[in-house]
Amino acid sequence: MNVTGADPTHVLQSIFGYEAFRPYQEPVVQRLVGGGDALVLMPTGGGKSLCYQIPAMIRDGTGIVISPLISLMQDQVDALQQVGVKAAVLNSSLGPREREAVEHRLTAGDLDLCYVAPERATRNRFKTLIARARPSLLAIDEAHCISQWGHDFRPEYLALADLRADFADLPCIAVTATADPPTQNVVLDRLGMTDADRFVAGFDRPNIRYVVEPKGRRPRQQLHAFIEREHPGQNGIVYCLSRNGVETTADWLNGHGHTAVPYHAGLSDQKRSEHQDRFLREDGLIVVATVAFGMGIDKPDVRFVAHLDVPKTLEAYYQETGRAGRDGRPATAWMAYRRGDVVRMRQLIDDSAENEEHRWTQRHKLNALLGYCEAPDCRRKVLLNYFGEAMEGTTCDNCDNCLRPPDTWDGTTAAQKALSCIARTGQRFGSGHVTDVLLGADTEKVRRHNHDTVSTYGIGADRSKAEWRSILRQLVAKGMVEVDVMGYGTLTLTEACRPVLKGTEAVAFRDDADAAPAAPNTTKTATDDPLPADGPERELFEALRERRTQIATDQEVPPYVIFNDKTLRAMVEHEPQTQSDFRALHGVGDVKLERYGELFLDTIRRHT
Ligand code: ADP
Numbered sequence: 001m002n003v004t005g006a007d008p009t010h011v012l013q014s015i016f017g018y019e020a021f022r023p024y025q026e027p028v029v030q031r032l033v034g035g036g037d038a039l040v041l042m043p044t045g046g047g048k049s050l051c052y053q054i055p056a057m058i059r060d061g062t063g064i065v066i067s068p069l070i071s072l073m074q075d076q077v078d079a080l081q082q083v084g085v086k087a088a089v090l091n092s093s094l095g096p097r098e099r100e101a102v103e104h105r106l107t108a109g110d111l112d113l114c115y116v117a118p119e120r121a122t123r124n125r126f127k128t129l130i131a132r133a134r135p136s137l138l139a140i141d142e143a144h145c146i147s148q149w150g151h152d153f154r155p156e157y158l159a160l161a162d163l164r165a166d167f168a169d170l171p172c173i174a175v176t177a178t179a180d181p182p183t184q185n186v187v188l189d190r191l192g193m194t195d196a197d198r199f200v201a202g203f204d205r206p207n208i209r210y211v212v213e214p215k216g217r218r219p220r221q222q223l224h225a226f227i228e229r230e231h232p233g234q235n236g237i238v239y240c241l242s243r244n245g246v247e248t249t250a251d252w253l254n255g256h257g258h259t260a261v262p263y264h265a266g267l268s269d270q271k272r273s274e275h276q277d278r279f280l281r282e283d284g285l286i287v288v289a290t291v292a293f294g295m296g297i298d299k300p301d302v303r304f305v306a307h308l309d310v311p312k313t314l315e316a317y318y319q320e321t322g323r324a325g326r327d328g329r330p331a332t333a334w335m336a337y338r339r340g341d342v343v344r345m346r347q348l349i350d351d352s353a354e355n356e357e358h359r360w361t362q363r364h365k366l367n368a369l370l371g372y373c374e375a376p377d378c379r380r381k382v383l384l385n386y387f388g389e390a391m392e393g394t395t396c397d398n399c400d401n402c403l404r405p406p407d408t409w410d411g412t413t414a415a416q417k418a419l420s421c422i423a424r425t426g427q428r429f430g431s432g433h434v435t436d437v438l439l440g441a442d443t444e445k446v447r448r449h450n451h452d453t454v455s456t457y458g459i460g461a462d463r464s465k466a467e468w469r470s471i472l473r474q475l476v477a478k479g480m481v482e483v484d485v486m487g488y489g490t491l492t493l494t495e496a497c498r499p500v501l502k503g504t505e506a507v508a509f510r511d512d513a514d515a516a517p518a519a520p521n522t523t524k525t526a527t528d529d530p531l532p533a534d535g536p537e538r539e540l541f542e543a544l545r546e547r548r549t550q551i552a553t554d555q556e557v558p559p560y561v562i563f564n565d566k567t568l569r570a571m572v573e574h575e576p577q578t579q580s581d582f583r584a585l586h587g588v589g590d591v592k593l594e595r596y597g598e599l600f601l602d603t604i605r606r607h608t
């Protein structure tokens, strides 16, 4: 299919079957088509790939895409081939014969797009090869990997500077989902993109619902209840801290009607890639994993990401939860949170052999995470604030706190009692002892320190132990109290508590005192599932899914490359009867109409 010189919107509609560009896509495409450079920062799922795929097709010649992950490249190429775009990969997964065939197509001008691994792209062999070909643009995926400042530095990316220098006249696009301004500068500098326009989309992922549940005594049961309630039979990732946690949770889920596979660094390479492969190709599979899993997971229809243990930092949390809902449809980021888990993580940090500066940073990050978990108001706001982005308004209507605002109460007096009790006992004790003093308990420790004589002894007898624990925790989350550096859980006061002690500032606390399992969700769920659990619509949907699986299995590609769920739903909703009805569906372009139109129309006709 030749669309050289065509209008970008026409390409979007006729090839990809999408109606309109998403924010930033169109100006980026225009910039590259016009021969300029661009740095594109978009959240995961924002649609970065189209930003270089469409210009590569419109410009004469072959677009060269540097991408670090083999599985990701193959998926993109599969998806492109499905819509009739001439695309191929050059990486270590090819045998010599296949490689020669791709090289031949490249020099013969028979490719719209060629995906290349960075280590290959910087070899002389490749340089001579593209000198003989007609490259139309250079695209660098995961461009932040070129910067040592980032968390994903890849030495092989450094050599891309040379490659770029050799083709300085070619339009160049660098795309990434994570790069703070210093990292952006490094990318532009290394790639010699001095005239590049920056296109920076926000961090917000509006289709992801953020939910944090207090972790009770049976967290797996909570997870199970969440999945059953919101995402039964759907694709998901469950993160656990330890390998053992991963294994036992996967077993448990399998024993409770789910299909789950484990993924962690202790498994053999073969097992790991087998499980990753199944996740990419199967429908309705849950991967239970340590953080080892995820990089390069480009599956668009992950409906939930669950954390059974708290993540390490908010950055990690954002990245891990960002794997949900890349297709833009509703998805949930769910976490079971217990304060004790954070304390344990803090101990790990304190005991680590890292230098003090590093540990300080880690502690700071952990505090931010804590603040997120214990926030009484909008979680999205906390998250975006952390990345330096202000949210408009005060509620997002798509996080647990906005949907069901936790009850709060005026805790000014209680806060004053707790804060002064910490002060009176010398800022040398943890929350257990401080609580005992507040309650007026008669313990050996109280007697040993003469704390039955301080003025705050027993002033909190009107509240329960659990309530005081919760109050102290929230004071930490609010930054008025710090949990110590030494790892003993000692509470100390910060500057921020002064106005409260002076009585010039009020404090509101969350009502839910302690880790009780959350009440069943009374609000609407995160699925936009208009399909009833059974009945004709559901039957049609399942039949379409089955047809999709057959085709995908035959071609050895993931099901969503054939059609994604959104398109299947559109089929159920509109029940197209003719080819032109079918072409009008979201995600149906000319080539897919030709290849699959009749197959799916046949299924639809049989069911209606
Ligand atoms: P990322 O920014 O993470 O690389 P992708 O390029 O993989 O995101 O796009 C995520 C999903 O959104 C893909 O399934 C893609 O086909 C889809 N998509 C991209 N642009 C559009 C659009 N303009 N309209 C509809 N769907 C789109």
Ligand code: ZN
Pocket (backbone or CB within 6 Å): 377, 378, 379, 380, 381, 395, 396, 397, 398, 399, 400, 401, 402, 403
């Ligand atoms: Zn919110």
